[in-house]
Amino acid sequence: DQQVKQNSPSLSVQEGRISILNCDYTNSMFDYFLWYKKYPAEGPTFLISISSIKDKNEDGRFTVFLNKSAKHLSLHIVPSQPGDSAVYFCAAHNSGGGADGLTFGKGTHLIIQP
Amino acid sequence: EAGVAQSPRYKIIEKRQSVAFWCNPISGHATLYWYQQILGQGPKLLIQFQNNGVVDDSQLPKDRFSAERLKGVDSTLKIQPAKLEDSAVYLCASSFGTGAGEQYFGPGTRLTVT
Numbered sequence: 451d452q453q454v455k456q457n458s459p460s461l462s463v464q465e466g467r468i469s470i471l472n473c474d475y476t477n478s479m480f481d482y483f484l485w486y487k488k489y490p491a492e493g494p495t496f497l498i499s500i501s502s503i504k505d506k507n508e509d510g511r512f513t514v515f516l517n518k519s520a521k522h523l524s525l526h527i528v529p530s531q532p533g534d535s536a537v538y539f540c541a542a543h544n545s546g547g548g549a550d551g552l553t554f555g556k557g558t559h560l561i562i563q564p
Numbered sequence: 565e566a567g568v569a570q571s572p573r574y575k576i577i578e579k580r581q582s583v584a585f586w587c588n589p590i591s592g593h594a595t596l597y598w599y600q601q602i603l604g605q606g607p608k609l610l611i612q613f614q615n616n617g618v619v620d621d622s623q624l625p626k627d628r629f630s631a632e633r634l635k636g637v638d639s640t641l642k643i644q645p646a647k648l649e650d651s652a653v654y655l656c657a658s659s660f661g662t663g664a665g666e667q668y669f670g671p672g673t674r675l676t677v678t
Contacts, residue, residue, distance in 0.1 A: 492672075493671045495669070
């Protein structure tokens with residue numbers, strides 16, 4: 451039973467355009483969400499996060515939107531650059547769960563085309 | 565600031581053999597996590613330590629997996645005996661405290677069981 455779903459295994463976007471990566475979750479107890487970026491042969495690197503009390507968080511070219519009623523979040527990258535080509539993981543945290551392990555989606559492979 | 569260190573980076577063993585992985589977290593980080601990432605999946609939490617105590621090991625297959633963090637710093641994860649389905653990347657992560665927040669990942673150990 452996947453609690454965090456990333457339904458697009460891959461996404462191809464032209465350099466300079468907007469990349470939109472989507473993530474859905476089923477567990478209503480999740481209250482903190484994170485996006486990680488992963489290059490081959492490296493560990494995931496934190497990108498941006500959002501608390502469930504907010505609906506938007508922005509950091510430079512990266513913006514995360516949260517729609518709690520739809521249990522949906524998205525990561526927007528504007529403008530997309532070649533170095534953004536990587537696998538992006540959506541992760542969720544339940545502060546009331548007693549432990550702090552993150553629940554990850556399967557990832558979306560973003561390819562930025564020149 | 566030095567990141568999370570892991571060794572070895574790659575390991576190939578035969579089924580029924582044993583293997584151990586080592587992790588050194590970021591200095592001052594009290595919380596340490598081990599995740600398993602099977603090809604095509606997101607990382608899955610195996611165990612969380614707070615200092616040298618176990619916070620959550622509910623997803624650790626305890627009949628064959630064990631982990632320790634004796635002095636509250638370095639940690640080892642052991643598999644004995646290994647099965648084919650244990651082939652995965654084993655990621656170590658650390659964070660300053662507990663609760664929601666960024667976890668810093670190491671580069672991982674890629675294990676192949678033949």
